[in-house]
Amino acid sequence: LAKTTQPISMDSYEGQEVNITCSHNNIATNDYITWYQQFPSQGPRFIIQGYKTKVTNEVASLFIPADRKSSTLSLPRVSLSDTAVYYCLVGDKEYGGSQGNLIFGKGTKLSVKP
Amino acid sequence: NAGVTQTPKFQVLKTGQSMTLQCAQDMNHEYMSWYRQDPGMGLRLIHYSVGAGITDQGEVPNGYNVSRSTTEDFPLRLLSAAPSQTSVYFCASRSSGDATNEKLFFGSGTQLSVL
Numbered sequence: 001l002a003k004t005t006q007p008i009s010m011d012s013y014e015g016q017e018v019n020i021t022c023s024h025n026n027i028a029t030n031d032y033i034t035w036y037q038q039f040p041s042q043g044p045r046f047i048i049q050g051y052k053t054k055v056t057n058e059v060a061s062l063f064i065p066a067d068r069k070s071s072t073l074s075l076p077r078v079s080l081s082d083t084a085v086y087y088c089l090v091g092d093k094e095y096g097g098s099q100g101n102l103i104f105g106k107g108t109k110l111s112v113k114p
Numbered sequence: 115n116a117g118v119t120q121t122p123k124f125q126v127l128k129t130g131q132s133m134t135l136q137c138a139q140d141m142n143h144e145y146m147s148w149y150r151q152d153p154g155m156g157l158r159l160i161h162y163s164v165g166a167g168i169t170d171q172g173e174v175p176n177g178y179n180v181s182r183s184t185t186e187d188f189p190l191r192l193l194s195a196a197p198s199q200t201s202v203y204f205c206a207s208r209s210s211g212d213a214t215n216e217k218l219f220f221g222s223g224t225q226l227s228v229l
Binding site: 034036041042043044045046049087103104105106107 | 118149154155156157158159173204206217218219220221222223
């Protein structure tokens with residue numbers, strides 16, 4: 001059961017800002033939106049999490065509109081080392097448990113070129 | 115600070131063999147889970163546990179068993195390996211102290227090949 005939709009791949013050049021948008025039309029009231037980054041041969045790594053409006057940390061910014069049906073991960077001035085797969089997730093309470101569970105989709109493969 | 119530790123890193127099995135993938139975390143996380151990752155498929159949830167003694171199925175549980183006798187350990191068992199189980203397996207954990215905090219910590223993965 002895919003809860004999110006995001007582009008399969010994106011290309012960029014060093015120094016550019018990259019925005020990856022994720023659609024989550026069926027997001028529940030209690031769901032948070034979380035983004036992960038995965039490099040080849042490694043496990044995913046947490047990037048940023050938000051509920052609404054805008055969240056910023058040292059790595060990225062996350063923009064969430066008022067209806068929360070989508071979100072945009074913004075990576076400022078990307079470098080070659082930002083080449084990775086980026087996953088957008090929302091909490092899935094349907095799998096039970098008080099905390100719900102996170103379902104990963106296929107992610108967006110970002111390729112940064114020199 | 116070891117975080118989430120998975121063993122082994124690589125394993126080759128013959129069809130029908132059994133084995134256990136080990137996962138341990140030292141962060142006192144109540145929630146643990148197993149994912150498998152196949153080329154072009156992203157990560158798919160196999161089983162998860164919200165605490166010792168409690169386990170439940172994820173998206174693709176068939177062919178796998180789990181148990182959670184301690185907070186620290188969450189082994190994944192393949193009773194009769196099949197070629198379709200060739201994949202990279204990731205274990206993950208997170209704190210359950212805050213129900214809205216869904217920050218998962220992942221292990222480095224186990225690459226399994228079933229011949």
